Amino acid sequence: MFCAISGEPPQDPVVSKKSGQVYEKRLIIKYIADYGKDPITGEDIEEGDLLEIKASPKTIKPRPATLTSIPSLLSVFQNEWDSLMLETFTLKQQYQQVRQELSHALYQHDAACRVIARLIKERDAAREALANVQAHIATKPPPESLATESQPMEIEEQDKGINEVVINKLNETSAVLSKNRKKRKPPPELTSVDAIKSFTQTSSFGSLHSSTKPGITCLDVDSTEQLILTGGNDKKGFILNEQNGKVAGQLKGHTKKITDALWLGKPNEEGYDTAFTSSADKTIRIWQKSGKDYKTSAILSTHSAEVTGIAVHATKDYLVSVSDDSTWAFHDIHTAQTLSKIEPNEVTNGYSTVEIHPDGLILGTGTNDSIVRIWDIKVQKNVTSFTGHTGRITSISFSENGYYLATASEDNAVKLWDLRKLLNFHTIQLDEGAKINKVCWDYSGQYLAVGGTDVRIYQAKSWNQLANFTDNTAEVTDMKFGELAKILYVGGLDRTLRFYGVGDSEEDE
Numbered sequence: 001m002f003c004a005i006s007g008e009p010p011q012d013p014v015v016s017k018k019s020g021q022v023y024e025k026r027l028i029i030k031y032i033a034d035y036g037k038d039p040i041t042g043e044d045i046e047e048g049d050l051l052e053i054k055a056s057p058k059t060i061k062p063r064p065a066t067l068t069s070i071p072s073l074l075s076v077f078q079n080e081w082d083s084l085m086l087e088t089f090t091l092k093q094q095y096q097q098v099r100q101e102l103s104h105a106l107y108q109h110d111a112a113c114r115v116i117a118r119l120i121k122e123r124d125a126a127r128e129a130l131a132n133v134q135a136h137i138a139t140k141p142p143p144e145s146l147a148t149e150s151q152p153m154e155i156e157e158q159d160k161g162i163n164e165v166v167i168n169k170l171n172e173t174s175a176v177l178s179k180n181r182k183k184r185k186p187p188p189e190l191t192s193v194d195a196i197k198s199f200t201q202t203s204s205f206g207s208l209h210s211s212t213k214p215g216i217t218c219l220d221v222d223s224t225e226q227l228i229l230t231g232g233n234d235k236k237g238f239i240l241n242e243q244n245g246k247v248a249g250q251l252k253g254h255t256k257k258i259t260d261a262l263w264l265g266k267p268n269e270e271g272y273d274t275a276f277t278s279s280a281d282k283t284i285r286i287w288q289k290s291g292k293d294y295k296t297s298a299i300l301s302t303h304s305a306e307v308t309g310i311a312v313h314a315t316k317d318y319l320v321s322v323s324d325d326s327t328w329a330f331h332d333i334h335t336a337q338t339l340s341k342i343e344p345n346e347v348t349n350g351y352s353t354v355e356i357h358p359d360g361l362i363l364g365t366g367t368n369d370s371i372v373r374i375w376d377i378k379v380q381k382n383v384t385s386f387t388g389h390t391g392r393i394t395s396i397s398f399s400e401n402g403y404y405l406a407t408a409s410e411d412n413a414v415k416l417w418d419l420r421k422l423l424n425f426h427t428i429q430l431d432e433g434a435k436i437n438k439v440c441w442d443y444s445g446q447y448l449a450v451g452g453t454d455v456r457i458y459q460a461k462s463w464n465q466l467a468n469f470t471d472n473t474a475e476v477t478d479m480k481f482g483e484l485a486k487i488l489y490v491g492g493l494d495r496t497l498r499f500y501g502v503g504d505s506e507e508d509e
Contacts, residue, residue: 001053003027004040006085013053018043022053027082039089128255162330162340166318167378173315174359181358181401186444191485195502196447196457196466199488205245205497210234213257215493219478222263222273229275230491231258237277237287239294240497249294251287256280260310264333274333276319278307284321286336298336302329309353314360320377322351322365330377342380347373355396364405366393372407372417386417388424394452395438399445399460406448408436414450416463426463435475442481451476455490455500469500 003010003024010024019041029047031039038045208216209232218231227248228240237251237258257280264274273289274297284300284307303323310321318339319331326347330340353366362383365373372386372393391410398405405417414428414436428450430436435452442449447466450456455469455476474493481488488500 001055005031005089006082013055014050015053016045017049017051018045023050024082025050025052027086030082031086039093132255162378162380166339169315169317170313170360170378173313174361177314177359178402184401186446187484189484190444190446191502193459193466196459196485198502199457199467199469199500200503201469201471201498202487202501202503203499205240206495208232208238208240208495208497209236211495214495215474215477216491216495216497217258217477218261219480219489219491219497220262220275221480221482221489225482225487227263227273228489228497229261229263230497231261231277232495233257233493235279235281237261237275239275249289249292251275251277251285251294253285253296253299254279254281254283256306259306259308262310262312264312264316276310276312278310278321280306282307282323284310284319284331286333300329300331300336300338302331302338302341303327305350308351311354311356311363313356314358320354320356320363322354324350324368326350328354328363328365328375330380340380342375344382346382352393353395355398357398358400358402364396364398366396366407366409368392370409370411372396372405374419384422386415386422386424388415389413394436395440397439397441397448399441400443401445404441404445404460406439406441408439408450408452410435412436412452414439414448428458428463437475437477438479440479440481442485443483444485447481447485449479449481449488451479451490451492455479455488457488467500469498471498472496 001009001013001022004021005023005027010022012025013022014025014028015022016038019038021038021040028050032045032047036044208230213233215233216230217233220229221227222229226242228242230238230240232238235254235256235258238247239249239251240246241248254277258277259280260278262276264276275287275294276284277287278284282301282303282305285296286298286300287294288297300321303321303325305323305325307321307323310319312319317333319333320328321331322328326349327341327343328351329338329342331338347367349368351365352368354363356363361377363375363377365375367373370387370389370391370393372389373382374384374386375381376383386407389407389409389411393407393409395408396405403419405419406414407417408414412430412432412434415424416426417423418425436450438451440449441447446460448458448460450458452475454472456465457467458464459466469490472490472492472494476490476492479488479490486501490498490500
């Protein structure tokens with residue numbers, strides 16, 4: 001037998017009727033006097049619950065001793081030992097209790113941290129939702145200016161119609177542009193065919209936009225070719241300064257990926273740079289630069305589905321948008337109002353891209369059902385349609401002379417259309433499995449760039465391939481020629497903006 005408290009054979013053993021544990025009588029009586037509980041089970045216990053154990057042979061009790069002898073010293077030591085054992089046992093119990101309380105406190109702290117993190121996330125989401133709600137209910141600004149960032153304006157559909165004032169402005173602009181275009185010839189400074197053949201990657205911006213949802217989805221270059229606007233899958237827009245290689249601004253506000261991004265063309269009367277972005281969140285945002293920041297000045301929410309493309313009219317006063325909801329809309333940039341929203345019966349599967357003719361009187365749209373449609377902007381009527389593609393139309397581009405239209409689709413083909421004869425006069429068929437996401441002409445109309453799986457440049461009329469670039473590690477999504485076709489700007493899903501041109505040594509020659 002061993003005492004449950006001291007762990008040694010008891011001199012005067014007793015057993016608890018409640019727990020069945022054996023104790024040294026003097027230890028258990030002292031413990032009961034202090035705590036009134038069983039030291040092992042924690043149950044309430046009294047001295048009457050203890051039964052003496054009659055052992056055989058019976059333990060012989062030592063004779064009384066005094067401190068003047070060794071036995072008396074041993075007895076004192078024994079009593080001290082017993083007290084120490086009781087205290088140690090109590091400390092062990094308290095230690096276990098403290099450990100449990102600390103473990104519970106740590107668990108509560110961890111749970112509180114998770115709750116706080118969730119609440120912070122919900123708070124940020126609520127703030128963003130509140131900002132959008134405030135944008136929806138914001139007051140309309142005066143016609144001569146757009147709303148400020150502190151009161152961004154979100155415009156629902158307001159079909160005002162394209163009135164005589166707008167039509168007269170379109171006609172005047174078209175007359176001036178058409179007259180100048182007929183006299184214009186390719187400038188002698190235009191990059192030559194041999195120079196195009198020698199194009200290489202001259203520089204690049206890497207690691208743009210987020211890596212969690214990687215990819216540049218669209219780009220545009222301002223008229224000075226100093227600022228490059230990009231939109232990405234990460235819902236953000238970046239404005240890059242080509243001269244110093246730094247990010248000059250970020251456009252934050254969309255809640256889904258940006259599908260198209262454009263500069264207005266030139267600074268407005270207030271001296272601000274104006275840009276446009278469309279998004280899968282069904283909205284178009286108008287951005288203006290105030291100081292060093294670019295802020296949302298207005299939000300157009302005319303469409304009920306993803307806005308797939310936008311185009312700025314040659315007047316710099318109007319904006320056209322197309323959407324997956326099978327509508328296209330005509331907006332006034334300065335008042336941020338939707339003048340007309342067209343939902344034709346023949347389009348039921350949504351629009352995929354849009355481009356305005358250089359004269360500004362017609363526009364072209366690509367659809368998800370493989371058809372390219374040409375519209376008269378003044379009467380909002382479909383004047384002709386081009387069929388021949390077998391996949392979703394991914395990109396269309398009018399040549400600057402206004403005679404040709406290049407179209408690309410998911411059938412890995414580029415078709416060239418003569419707008420005067422309304423026929424397909426040439427087709428560039430790429431290999432099986434190749435993708436084409438973008439086609440664009442240079443300003444002179446002498447070169448056509450095709451981007452997707454790789455980047456290719458073709459010479460107009462002969463349609464010979466002049467260059468082929470495969471530096472991209474993911475699909476190319478957008479491109480634009482610089483002035484005189486000296487530079488080709490290329491962006492893609494590899495988060496890299498690339499510049500193609502003639503190397504420095506060749507330019508020196």
